[in-house]
Amino acid sequence: MTNHYLLQATDVELIANLFNYFLIVAGIIFALVIFYTFFYLIRYGAKRRPETPSQVEGSERVELILAIIATTITAVFVYLTINTMEKVQDIPENPKPFLEITGHQWWWEAKYPESGVITANQIYIPTGKKILLKLTSADVVHSWWVPELGRKMDMIAGVNNYMWMYAEKEGEYLGTCSEFCGVQHARMRIRVTALNPKDFEAWQQKQLLPVVTSTDALFLEGKQLFEEKTCTNCHAINGTEFKQNIGPNLTHFASRKRFLADMKENNEANLRAWLTNPQAVKSGVKMPNFILSDSEIDALVAYINGLK
Structure with missing residues (x-):
């Protein structure tokens, strides 16, 4: 694929990679804690050593080593987190969104500024294109989240937030409002349909047509x-x-x-x-x-x- 965006990791992949790094390191630390807990329980258990063991007040060397390790791990993850944040929040100074989403109690309004299409709860995007979303709310705080297409972003009345969304393959992608917004919060679902660019353009042109009238x-x-x-x-x-x-x-x-x-x-x-x-x-x-x-x-x- 020649799309410039595809030469880089998507926002979802960047966030997933950061999570995996945290998970691996946390898993190693957890395994070491469990290992040494059982190691010392077995080695110095009362059944094996009924006599009182020698008491060690402390070790400056061990404490220093542990402090250096903890500081290093924290510094590395601070760097990785800031680096990932800069990459996924690379929004231009004067953003021109491809799609504007407004959260309502309890439905989604979708507007395509370039074409003028306005629809509701039926959100279509083209595949292979980095989509800039403008997110806001018409009432209370909502939160847009389609895990396979991008990160989570809050929607606040009077505030315009922006994020990137990307779909590589055609299909339907499910999401949900992830900020409690009232009694029907759990039923404020999202369904994004990704079409190839040609089919997306055909869908968009169809939306611009006036409705079919009837003489019935x-x-x-x-x-x-x-x-x-x-x-x-x-x-x-x-x-x-x-x-x-x-x-x-x-x-x-x-x-x-x-x-x-x-x-x-x-x-x-x-x-x-x-x-x-x-x-x-x-x-x-x-x-x-x-x-x-x-x-x-x-x-x-x-x-x-x-x-x-």
Whole structure:
């Protein structure tokens, strides 16, 4: 591979290497402690030497050697830690992020500044490219962590944090919010899909297309309800007059595999349950219960499922 970034270790590899160094040294020290504990228990045990052994008050030489060893180990790991930190936090002075992630209670907003794509809980990146992320929060403190793609980074309202993310292979990479952010913290999951650059660009261009409209009566009824029930006060849909971006962007919602921060599979049954009583599905969410009738739910499901 000719990518310059691939000529170096990735951030994940750098952190993993540092951890392995700590683990090896800690393992050696642990093994020595265990060895000498049993060695002296056996050698100077009461059964072997019932008489009182000679008492040694101390040894300046041994103490000096141990102090030098401890100081050297500490100094080496201070150097390795600072060196690793400098490499993984190599952020340019005027960062231009490829992807902006905003944490909400309890979902993820993803914005691609260059193309203008905005989506929710559906995060795609190209493989073989070092991705600069801008991370922030819309409310409480969250923390972004996809272990296979990069390190952990806190997301704080009013503060822009940056980190690198990299995927070498295509596939889905799972992560989670790793800072307690409320009652649904455990269900604030992350799913990042890595595509080859060509497929990623195709996905991105598809996201920019307006939603497919329909002349079906139930679809049109659902669209009208979407406006009447004030769903438009929170949700944007590209290609329509609905522009508010408070709640998740619903453009092409029907093409997403999962929703509610990767909590539920995107199917009619789960969508129906969500619209019937959001708090019963994910308690504490800001989506209100509109107390919809069965016919209204049928129409809204038809409309939202038609956003392809």
